[in-house]
Amino acid sequence: MDSSWDDLRGRAVRAVAWSAVQNxxxxxxxxxxxxxxxxxxxxxxxxxxxxxxxYIAFLRVLVDQGFAAAIIQRDEVEKGHLxxxxxxxxxxxxxxxxxxxxxxxxxxRLFDTPDLxxxxxxxxxxxxxxxxxxxxQALFERRMQYRVLAIREFAASCVAGLVGVGMAWYGxxxxxxxxxxxxxxxxxxxxxxxxxxxxxxRTITAHHFNDLFSFGIHLVGSNxxxxxxxxxxxxxxxxVLGPTALGFYDVAYKxxxxxxxxxxxxxxxxxxxxxxxxxxxxxxxxxxxxxxTQTASIVAFPAFLGAAALAPDLIATVFGAQWIxxxxxxxxxxxIVGMLHALFYFNPAVLLACNRPDWRxxxxxxxxxxxxxxxxxxxxxxxxxxxxAYVVRGYLLAPVQFWMLRRLIDVRVRxxxxxxxxxxxxxxxxxxxxxxxxxxxxxxxxxLVWIPxxxxxxxxxxxxxxxxxARPLLQRLVRLTDLLRQ
Numbered sequence: 132m133d134s135s136w137d138d139l140r141g142r143a144v145r146a147v148a149w150s151a152v153q154n155x156x157x158x159x160x161x162x163x164x165x166x167x168x169x170x171x172x173x174x175x176x177x178x179x180x181x182x183x184x185x186y187i188a189f190l191r192v193l194v195d196q197g198f199a200a201a202i203i204q205r206d207e208v209e210k211g212h213l214x215x216x217x218x219x220x221x222x223x224x225x226x227x228x229x230x231x232x233x234x235x236x237x238x239x240r241l242f243d244t245p246d247l248x249x250x251x252x253x254x255x256x257x258x259x260x261x262x263x264x265x266x267x268q269a270l271f272e273r274r275m276q277y278r279v280l281a282i283r284e285f286a287a288s289c290v291a292g293l294v295g296v297g298m299a300w301y302g303x304x305x306x307x308x309x310x311x312x313x314x315x316x317x318x319x320x321x322x323x324x325x326x327x328x329x330x331x332x333r334t335i336t337a338h339h340f341n342d343l344f345s346f347g348i349h350l351v352g353s354n355x356x357x358x359x360x361x362x363x364x365x366x367x368x369x370x371v372l373g374p375t376a377l378g379f380y381d382v383a384y385k386x387x388x389x390x391x392x393x394x395x396x397x398x399x400x401x402x403x404x405x406x407x408x409x410x411x412x413x414x415x416x417x418x419x420x421x422x423x424t425q426t427a428s429i430v431a432f433p434a435f436l437g438a439a440a441l442a443p444d445l446i447a448t449v450f451g452a453q454w455i456x457x458x459x460x461x462x463x464x465x466x467i468v469g470m471l472h473a474l475f476y477f478n479p480a481v482l483l484a485c486n487r488p489d490w491r492x493x494x495x496x497x498x499x500x501x502x503x504x505x506x507x508x509x510x511x512x513x514x515x516x517x518x519x520a521y522v523v524r525g526y527l528l529a530p531v532q533f534w535m536l537r538r539l540i541d542v543r544v545r546x547x548x549x550x551x552x553x554x555x556x557x558x559x560x561x562x563x564x565x566x567x568x569x570x571x572x573x574x575x576x577x578x579l580v581w582i583p584x585x586x587x588x589x590x591x592x593x594x595x596x597x598x599x600x601a602r603p604l605l606q607r608l609v610r611l612t613d614l615l616r617q
Contacts, residue, residue, distance in 0.1 A: 157284035162389055164292035168299050169450040174378030176305040181381040182242055182369045183250045185362045187257050190227045192354040194220055194261045197347025199269035204346065204483060210332060211339035217266045217331040224262035231255035244374055246305060253309050260316040267323045283322040291315030349488030356495030360502050364517055367506045380514050382454055383461035387469055390438060394431045394473045406484030417540040420481060421550060424474050428551040431473030432558035433593045439466035440565040441585055444578040457514055464518040468525045478532050485539045497528055557596035561589045
């Protein structure tokens with residue numbers, strides 16, 4: 132058992148390394164592209180595409196139906212599982228693409244945004260692209276072969292970035308965002324199919340469908356509620372305040388999610404695969420969970436609090452002065468809950484690995500209900516109030532997830548909080564110093580000078596605090612970094 136545990140740990144470390152390449156490489160390119168587009172386009176364009184993306188994201192949940200996660204989670208996967216999942220996903224994607232034509236204009240009228248209808252119709256092929264990628268990607272994740280996924284995402288980001296920025300430069304406006312998205316998804320599918328030896332066959336049976344569906348149905352409900360949790364604010368802001376206000380909010384939210392994704396997506400997808408292989412060894416899963424959340428806190432806390440302190444200079448420099456002050460204030464509020472979400476990204480992996488998708492569904496039901504209520508009330512007071520409602524809801528419902536983790540793998544709240552306490556205090560001290568220096572010592576320093584200096588100085592201070600108060604933790608992080616490098 133120890134040798135298998137060591138082997139799994141080694142595979143997980145290698146998978147994290149390639150997942151880091153996948154997420155950091157592709158998302159760095161995407162972030163640069165997004166920043167260039169923010170300089171070239173106005174807030175209304177981002178608001179319109181955010182509304183269209185909200186529609187696409189909702190129906191894309193129905194394309195997969197949780198089959199990809201079921202393929203990853205199962206101990207044994209037969210050819211019939213793969214063929215059935217692919218056939219059902221493709222059929223559903225074609226139906227959704229066809230249905231998007233008739234509903235596009237009514238949706239545009241509902242939001243009083245004429246450009247929205249044609250854009251929804253243009254984005255409809257995204258359903259087919261998602262179906263083409265679903266089973267292929269699940270197979271690579273199941274085998275923890277993240278090298279291919281890293282190459283795929285990086286190549287797709289580079290090609291799509293050239294298309295999107297090129298279109299914006301030549302005056303295509305909001306359509307440059309459409310071209311960016313579709314090119315990225317199409318390129319990703321092409322690379323994935325070139326790299327994968329698997330091809331769909333005709334072993335499509337009701338037995339395999341029922342086997343996948345019994346697991347996936349809970350996940351569909353969870354993913355639909357995830358959609359409500361992540362997109363309800365867009366719908367409510369777009370309907371009440373309009374696309375321009377949504378554009379300001381969307382830029383701040385994109386910056387926030389970029390931070391969460393860079394920190395968590397690197398390990399969260401690997402965590403599900405790893406935890407699934409430990410589903411019969413709950414003690415080892417708990418140890419892995421503690422180490423994962425603690426490592427995430429070391430990176431997430433200073434990243435979010437530091438970015439919040441630098442937000443006025445950072446957003447103006449990267450995206451342009453037209454996004455100040457609305458996007459700055461929204462991001463600073465969202466950064467408070469970013470730290471929590473960076474830690475909680477491991478929780479769904481535990482629930483699914485322990486075969487409790489129904490519990491994940493319950494969490495998302497609570498989140499969705501409270502989010503919609505909070506957003507509906509808060510939107511009357513502006514964008515910052517909507518962000519604040521999101522933060523408050525997140526912290527109020529945190530005890531529910533702790534209770535579930537305690538039941539499944541015996542996670543103790545006291546141990547959990549002790550693991551993250553030093554990174555939290557160090558990050559708070561770093562952020563406080565940055566704010567004091569900017570407002571009191573260097574109020575007139577140029578942003579291009581101040582931002583690199585603040586990142587370097589703040590980083591050194593944070594590492595110094597960890598060295599003084601949590602040296603073993605810092606040494607473990609260095610060893611992990613060395614393993615990832617190797």
